[in-house]
Amino acid sequence: GQQVMQIPQYQHVQEGEDFTTYCNSSTTLSNIQWYKQRPGGHPVFLIQLVKSGEVKKQKRLTFQFGEAKKNSSLHITATQTTDVGTYFCAVEYGNKLVFGAGTILRVKS
């Protein structure tokens, strides 16, 4: 079906620790997008991955798209309190963007 599985549901880390969230699909994806939603805020587009095995970096954030284009990950190095929020992966199926369930990140200072 049109869904992408995202884990973990929650992650609570100490400031300075790393964080990773994963998305998996049973079907090959044409592309995958990542969004961040701060508490009380709205989803904000971070990046789109299109190519097999693609790796992109945005400062402390590293995004990967699997070789088979069935999975993706977002890794944050040395988390900061400003990283708190919910991170969503999302996949376009036809004309609609279907979101994973999201990973809620909490950072203890």
Next chain:
Amino acid sequence: DTAVSQTPKYLVTQMGNDKSIKCEQNLGHDTMYWYKQDSKKFLKIMFSYNNKELIINETVPNRFSPKSPDKAHLNLHINSLELGDSAVYFCASSRRLYGYTFGSGTRLTVV
């Protein structure tokens, strides 16, 4: 300067009432959407319009009726509100092959 703006930000209303949420985008995007986010943060698409034409209508009760007077506006009217309609509703817009831009959301509480 706001790219996608929706009003109101908060809406508290009684069961059975009818309410509308308005959305406008100034990005020149052709496609606009309504998403519903429940209390568990799950984001689900409701409707999609492309150049004023409805292209996606997920399994949403027909108490929900979107209207797009032009490609920059997409409004959502909800009839006979129910407790289960309480959620945050997000408007979004996009152009092909780019990420979506979301509005700040409307938190609807039905009492």
